[in-house]
Amino acid sequence: MKKNTKTENLISNRVKNIEVSAIRQLPIIASKLTNVISLGQGIPDLKTPEYIRNGVIDLLKNSNEVGKYSLQPGLPELKNIIAKNLSKVSGWKIDKDKEICITAGAMEALAIVISAIVEIGNEVLVFDPGYPSYNEQIIFAGGTPVSVPLKEEWGLDILKLEKSITKKTKAIIVCNPSNPTGILWGQDDLAKIVSLAKKYNILIIADQTYEFLVYDNKVPPSFLKYRSIKNQLIICSGFSKEFAMTGWRVGYLFAPAQILEQAAKIHDAFVICAPTISQYAALIGLTKKPKNSKENIKADLTKKREVICKRLDALSDLFSYKKPQGAYYILARYKKTKLNSWDFTLKLLNEAKVIVIPGSAFGSLGEGHIRFSFGASIKQLNEAFDRIEKWNKSLK
């Protein structure tokens, strides 16, 4: 029974096919360098708002519960307020115990629900360019991500979407506003997706991470407007971006009861429960916001959007881009060089000490582009673009 297995042969093939997202690789590469400015990973520069930090400090002083496991599906009070908020938009009655699970970030919500529904041989539709971790989550579950190319300026191509549907298609993932494009699709686009989902009985997985962050006073469109797809609708969201709490790792999954029940098993086997302290932080964020809080992340990012757009406009010989309507990303096309986007990114990092994310990390249509995050401080944004301007002059 002796086997001559070396360590590399002890690794599962499924996992060998997964890649670590470039979004997380770049900071690790950059951590070996000094004096680097990051416009890479989507981390708002702001601290978690003071009222949340103060609320957590109170709990650390006085609560007996904040250091202990919560119930596995999350704090009932937090599930309750999420259910209420979803009810407000949808008008549906939502069962907080059967349809909501608090997770370690929207990412865990996506991972567990994808693992709950995807079988070996299944296909899941994702957009190109799109958020790369969906692909890894689908491959990890044994499925195949099928890329649906976007139109010019990152619009929805509904014909291409319908053409991509096969008998194996289980779900479609929609991130709106989009990471990495910063583009917001309207209610009419969502209506088209809903009608295909109904026609072919496909699940919709809505990644609403950036839903709160829509500019120009637009109302974010929502899949929650369509009662007829309630049993096909899955929402993954979090509080990372809204409350500048990326590192707290807290989010939620909203799904039909039968699917949630299955996803909760994976949640149990992977993390037991979301960090309790972070669940309380989210609860405070949602319920204790002072009326006159000066900490307004949306207003802050609105200003930063103007700064980055102005700086990009001044670099029009190097970049072209579409002004973002949501989130805090710009997927800009670069000119002047035939470098692929990884080489462009590494050259920019090594020569100008600025981190961006190579567009190819987001799909084949992302090639020739780089993603900027404008979550950094205005000072850092300006310093980064001073460096890029200087560097641009060095390019032939």
Next chain:
Amino acid sequence: MKKNTKTENLISNRVKNIEVSAIRQLPIIASKLTNVISLGQGIPDLKTPEYIRNGVIDLLKNSNEVGKYSLQPGLPELKNIIAKNLSKVSGWKIDKDKEICITAGAMEALAIVISAIVEIGNEVLVFDPGYPSYNEQIIFAGGTPVSVPLKEEWGLDILKLEKSITKKTKAIIVCNPSNPTGILWGQDDLAKIVSLAKKYNILIIADQTYEFLVYDNKVPPSFLKYRSIKNQLIICSGFSKEFAMTGWRVGYLFAPAQILEQAAKIHDAFVICAPTISQYAALIGLTKKPKNSKENIKADLTKKREVICKRLDALSDLFSYKKPQGAYYILARYKKTKLNSWDFTLKLLNEAKVIVIPGSAFGSLGEGHIRFSFGASIKQLNEAFDRIEKWNKSLK
């Protein structure tokens, strides 16, 4: 292409086979009842030590980093001290960047490494009785858990272990001291496991969650003593139990570089990074402990062990048990009734308002037993046993 798929058909078969651990089901059942005392889930009654809470409060006031993503594999300072601690025991040089990943609890460490090594058709050896989530993690990865029965009083039966090994065996999971038995195997037992692991080229996954908690001044035995199995040794551990921080969700994975690299991909796709605030809490726990701290979890649990053993001794008509040598669990056999352990547990919960965990949740040999956790306060332990004594008199 129209499919007539109902929601239940949209769930992956692999996940249907997973069960939510009874350890987490019981608290949810009990949350609907009032005035219940839990000797169920392993949650120390103590608050997270004051020096850790104070350190975190400082960071919440002053740090710019505590609310943001950490690097995906964890805070370098935390990985560094873990590497040093592992080096101290083993004498090995440990590469913190290639062999250690900070995870959202020991549970995530187990889940990602099992998913990284287990392929469909593989077998993983677990002990019966043993911690049930291993089974769910193995099934989730497409493998088959193979139960190796323990000897009387929960000792290692090395002959049965060797007989359970087949060509499909990929790994063996060892939790020492054991959840749920509270029994500590000695260095001689580990040596026997090591020799089989070498003979058959099997990975050892050591769940060291309770390693810090060994009573009677015993030195915890360790797989780190065997240099020859370094490339087959995986350690999953955390800080939940040592620092009374179960709810913070922070732990680590130590594995050969090639395996860690793969597991880190799953970590990236599931949680991105462990909660940053919790990583700092662990770092403070490991580095800032005051010399004369009165908060001594081990001394506290030593006292509680005496209390529970005394109370169980007084109930010898109902229970027999072996005094725990580690962790804070007792897997006690019950007499007087032919109820199975789930029914016994529910009867005890409904009639005496005390939560325990049914032994069958830990494997077939656990049937006829219930698991007590003695992490509760001494007052609660006594109140729970007052109730059980009264209830015992009501049993025919």
